[in-house]
Amino acid sequence: MSMSGFLQKCRASAYCGVLKIRKSYRPIHTYKMADKSTDYSTANGFESKTPFLIGVAGGTASGKSTVCQRIMEKLGQQHKEQTERRVVCISQDSFYRTLTPSERLRAERGQFNFDHPDAFDDKKLLAILKDILAGKKVEIPEYDYITNSISPNRSHTIYPADVVLIEGILVFYFPEVRELFHMKLFVDTDSDTRLARRVPRDIMERGRDLEQVLNQYMNFVKPAFEEFCLPTKKFADVIIPRGADNLVAIDLIVQHISDYLKRSPVDKTIALELGLSSQSSVPGSPQRAGKGGRPH
Ligand SMILES: Nc1ncnc2c1ncn2[C@@H]1O[C@H](COP(=O)(O)OP(=O)(O)O)[C@@H](O)[C@H]1O
Numbered sequence: 001m002s003m004s005g006f007l008q009k010c011r012a013s014a015y016c017g018v019l020k021i022r023k024s025y026r027p028i029h030t031y032k033m034a035d036k037s038t039d040y041s042t043a044n045g046f047e048s049k050t051p052f053l054i055g056v057a058g059g060t061a062s063g064k065s066t067v068c069q070r071i072m073e074k075l076g077q078q079h080k081e082q083t084e085r086r087v088v089c090i091s092q093d094s095f096y097r098t099l100t101p102s103e104r105l106r107a108e109r110g111q112f113n114f115d116h117p118d119a120f121d122d123k124k125l126l127a128i129l130k131d132i133l134a135g136k137k138v139e140i141p142e143y144d145y146i147t148n149s150i151s152p153n154r155s156h157t158i159y160p161a162d163v164v165l166i167e168g169i170l171v172f173y174f175p176e177v178r179e180l181f182h183m184k185l186f187v188d189t190d191s192d193t194r195l196a197r198r199v200p201r202d203i204m205e206r207g208r209d210l211e212q213v214l215n216q217y218m219n220f221v222k223p224a225f226e227e228f229c230l231p232t233k234k235f236a237d238v239i240i241p242r243g244a245d246n247l248v249a250i251d252l253i254v255q256h257i258s259d260y261l262k263r264s265p266v267d268k269t270i271a272l273e274l275g276l277s278s279q280s281s282v283p284g285s286p287q288r289a290g291k292g293g294r295p296h
């Protein structure tokens with residue numbers, strides 16, 4: 001009997017749970033969440049054997065990162081080792097481009113437009129997303145808002161996961177990037193609330209003073225939001241009014257992701273093989289040993 005025939009037979013057999021033979025099996029994802037639900041398998045032209053990619057856009061300080069954190073928490077992912085996460089989050093801010101010396105001087109004086117599409121290295125973002133969709137492990141640069149540049153020698157590794165969230169003000173702006181998302185969320189928080197949150201955040205976490213924050217907001221952030229970010233709301237599948245305060249919206253999204261994770265074949269296969277119910281997969285699912293690209 002061929003190896004694949006043997007494996008197929010094992011899969012159908014109750015003894016597989018004992019043999020644990022398929023612990024190093026590379027998962028195959030299909031995105032067909034249920035017979036009647038959306039088939040995402042051809043949504044972005046990539047093979048179905050790729051992560052489910054969710055774009056999270058919205059104005060500055062609308063709560064994009066906080067919404068992503070809540071989703072991760074509710075899915076029981078936040079405190080897992082990076083290598084064991086089934087859901088991971090990446091920020092578009094990691095893809096700000098390197099500034100020229102004169103741009104750097106302007107940035108130091110709060111006179112550089114970080115809210116314009118030209119401030120981003122969209123080609124690099126696109127390439128990384130394609131690698132993620134190809135199931136590769138990737139290195140994501142760490143952005144330093146104090147020096148307005150990518151931190152040298154600091155990056156974090158994103159291991160192949162089932163669901164990848166990408167949050168940023170302009171993630172829906174670049175058509176080639178936008179087309180890769182299987183699901184698009186727009187965090188819609190009113191401008192006054194966003195400014196009220198941005199001022200203390202930029203002063204406490206991003207090393208700015210009040211005058212600089214307000215000047216940057218009036219000269220660049222607000223006009224660029226209206227010109228480049230807000231018009232991308234129309235591309236969203238789900239709009240989340242009030243951001244992380246909107247527990248109903250977050251719960252609906254979490255339920256959708258959770259259903260996807262539960263129905264993904266890897267869960268079913270491994271759960272069956274281990275003699276477990278596939279319902280126990282999220283949160284607190286059995287650890288998937290041997291996922292491609294992850295250390296054991
Ligand atoms: N619902 C909320 N209530 C109170 N503060 C919030 C809320 N959501 C976000 N914040 C705070 O507002 C600031 C911006 O939120 P963040 O999630 O970083 O926004 P974004 O990622 O869109 O820039 C942070 O300091 C965060 O702690």
Ligand SMILES: O=c1ccn([C@@H]2O[C@H](COP(=O)(O)O)[C@@H](O)[C@H]2O)c(=O)[nH]1
Nearest residue numbers: 059060061093114115145148149169221
């Ligand atoms: O060096 C920088 C880089 C970015 N910004 C501002 O950050 C926001 C985007 O981040 P959010 O977390 O979505 O708010 C953008 O509005 C830029 O103005 C910066 O000030 N300095």
